[in-house]
Amino acid sequence: MKEMASSLEARVLKAVDCESDEIARFLRDLVKAKSVTGDEQLAQELVREKLKELGAEVDFWRPSRSDYKAFQSFVADEKDFDRRPNVVGRFRGPSSGKAFAFNGHVDVVPEGDPKLWRHDPYGGRMVGGKVYGRGACDMKGGLAATIFSIKALHDAGFTPTRDILVESVIGEESGGVGTLATILRGYTPDAVVIAEPTNLELLTSQAGCLNFRLRISGKAAHGASRYLGVSAIEKFQPVLQALNHLESKRKTMKKLDLYRRVPNPVTLSIGKVRAGNWDSTVPDELVAEGRYGVWPGEDLEHARVQFERAVEGAAREDPWLQNHSPEIQWFGPQWESAEIPEDHWLASIVDDAARRVFRRRPARSGSTGGTDMRLFTNVGHVPAVLYGPGDDSVSHFRDEYVSLKDVVNACKVYALAAVLWDARSRPA
Secondary structure, eight states: OOOOOHHHHHHHHHHHHHTHHHHHHHHHHHHHSOOBTTOOHHHHHHHHHHHHHTTOEEEEEOOOGGGGTTOGGGTTTOOOSTTOOEEEEEEOOSSOSOOEEEEEEOOBOOOOOGGGOSSOTTSOOEETTEEESTTIIIIIHHHHHHHHHHHHHHHTTOOOSSOEEEEEESOTTTTOHHHHHHHHTTOOOSEEEEOOOOTTOEEEEEOEEEEEEEEEEOBOOBGGGGGGSBOHHHHHHHHHHHHHHHHHHHTTSOOOGGGTTOSOSSOEEEEEEEEOSSTTBOOSEEEEEEEEEEOTTOOHHHHHHHHHHHHHHHHHTSHHHHHSOOEEEEEEEEEOOEEOOTTOHHHHHHHHHHHHHHSSOOOEEEESSOOTHHIIIIISOOOEEEOOSSOGGGTTSTTOEEEHHHHHHHHHHHHHHHHHHHHHHSOO
């Protein structure tokens, strides 16, 4: 990898510092532009205008369900795309060839009851150096940093040899339709840095997960004579015990160094349970939904088989369930795992860029949650890493926030990473 001139490095870092107030203003405006998954229009218009202002060629389009005909599981539960544009800004370099890309999703999860928030979830308020609001951490802070990294390069007088892309995508929270749309549209760059909140750690691995639905049958009866019925709630208990045992077994199935600080990288969690329709009636059906973690490198079918065998084993031990087998459904997107080698040149570039900003190398770890990384590596065959500002432990929670200092530092790392990539891409 070619070296970066110290004068250029200094100019880039200074340029980011000079635009820190502008970064804060844009980030606050981006948080104010409510963009819950399913209606990302306002925020994407804001991103489009900023990219145009910075001189990008902007591709602003609305995906269509027909785009995904080979990937129907991604759109089965998606809302219409009328107010769901994707945005890609291309900053052209003089040489042809592949590009370097930054990717961030603009959609956010619902805020819940706003009365439980100390600060307006869409107020974009800055207090004590932190910007508060839904999506500030996950991941509008990272997205803002990617956009302003391009401005810093321009202000530092640096012209990349090849193209740099900034992708602002929809629908990451619901499975990744936005990033998949960019790949299907032909955006397959040389490499991608995804600005997910990683607490400025470098992640080269992502665990996967599957969404499941369980239906347990019972027999209805009046509550006053419940002995004449069979409670689906009670019959769920041995199944739940079997799944808890499966989780304990699977968490020790592998030992990966990147996950050494995580008690369990592949959690099995029941998120929703619905049973009964009257307080004095024995429930004849229970429906439970949840997520099921998949190890990096694990085949999805292998994971499904283990789950199904655990449920079948519980049913064999119960006289009622022997003849009324639980029904298992796999629904929603299939969150495959993803990884690149820890010594991959992309990881080395981001590692080096972070070292130049912080005077130390970033910690390395792996993501336990699903991200769009898998779409780049598994569908687009593009190497990708996760690196961004914000502590993911505050994502999706009330009073979500991101530190402006972390956003500015991430912006510096992104800008220097682009310079290092460009140096690697230049002819010898």
